[in-house]
Structures are given as C-alpha cells and as structure tokens.
Amino acid sequence: MKLDHIDRKVLDILQSNAKITNAQLSKEIGLSPAPTLERVKKLETSGIIQSYHAQLDRQKVGLGVTTFVMVNLVGHKKMVTDSFVARVEAIPEIIECHHITGSGDFLLKVISHDIASYQKLMLETINEIEEVASTQTMVILSTFKESKVMPIP
Structure with a gap:
C-alpha cells in the first residue's frame, strides 16, 4: 500500500x-x-496498523526491574531456534525477543517485580531452556528515551 x-x-x-x-x-x-x-x-x-495498546507505567504496576538478556544458543539449526522461540513465547516476563547478529544469538527484554524475582526467572525458567548455552544480563538503571512512535518515511 x-x-x-x-x-x-x-x-x-x-x-x-x-x-x-x-x-x-x-x-x-x-x-x-x-x-x-x-x-x-x-x-x-492492510496491516500497517496492527493493534492499539495501553502503555502502562511499569513501576506503578509493580514491575520495577527491566533487563536485557543476551542469549547464546547451543546451535544454529532451525529446529534449535524454533524450539527456543516457542519456549520464550510462553514466558510473559519476556516482553521482547530479537534474533540478532554479533556476539549473541537473541536479545530479550525482560521485566520483573524485583531482582529476586528476576533471579528466580533466570535460574528456574530461562536458563533451564535446553537450547540456551549461555546468557549475559544488562540491568537497566534508568531510561532516558523510550518511544513506541515510529518515524514515518
């Protein structure tokens, strides 16, 4: 269109x-x-407008910790990737999942109530996904720009 x-x-x-x-x-x-x-x-x-959403204040709904998690998989075969993505889709705390280039395979955006709940999620859920070889976490200390508005060319 x-x-x-x-x-x-x-x-x-x-x-x-x-x-x-x-x-x-x-x-x-x-x-x-x-x-x-x-x-x-x-x-x-036409699918240009895909949906409408309410943007929530994470702190006010009790989600005080946001992290980015770089994930390396055990292999790069389609079956491994598909299985990992299917497992990630079932975890509500993972609000974004990006297949990336560079030193990692995927970049996840994860929200949690606090550090203890994040640690539990990592130890008991994400790191238990058998396709995951390793993870590296970056904790968001503060956010200066976060926009959902795309510049329309």
Whole structure:
C-alpha cells in the first residue's frame, strides 16, 4: 500500500494518541469524519496498523526491574531456534525477543517485580531452556528515551 501525506499524518497522530476520536482526528488532518474513518480502516485492513495498546507505567504496576538478556544458543539449526522461540513465547516476563547478529544469538527484554524475582526467572525458567548455552544480563538503571512512535518515511 502506498502512503500519501494524509495517511502519514494519520499514522503520526494515532501513534501519539490512539484514543483520539474520529471527529478530532478528522479535524487535525483536514478531512470530514467519513473519509477519515475510511483511511483508518484501510490502514488497519492492510496491516500497517496492527493493534492499539495501553502503555502502562511499569513501576506503578509493580514491575520495577527491566533487563536485557543476551542469549547464546547451543546451535544454529532451525529446529534449535524454533524450539527456543516457542519456549520464550510462553514466558510473559519476556516482553521482547530479537534474533540478532554479533556476539549473541537473541536479545530479550525482560521485566520483573524485583531482582529476586528476576533471579528466580533466570535460574528456574530461562536458563533451564535446553537450547540456551549461555546468557549475559544488562540491568537497566534508568531510561532516558523510550518511544513506541515510529518515524514515518
């Protein structure tokens, strides 16, 4: 699907405020409500807009520790990778899983209540995945920028 300047504007606005009403969105992009709604539906149907989410304050819901975990697997065969990914998908504390290049095979973003619960998760769950050869953890001390808004080219 080819995006025009109005589609890009819609995407920018919805990324910043997905709760905006269709009436307000139509005012901001300069179209009437019906064509605005058609554009949004077209962006959803095409898969460009995949979903809408509430962004939560991790601290306020009791998730005070965020870590990145670099994982090396025991091998690089498709079966090993697929099995590892399937196991990771079943662990709710792993909120992101990226297949990477460099010194590791995967980079996981993990959230936990505290260090003790993170340690338990690592010892009893992640390190027990048989495809995992080794892990290296980086604890996030503070975050200065964390955006879900993508720059639309």
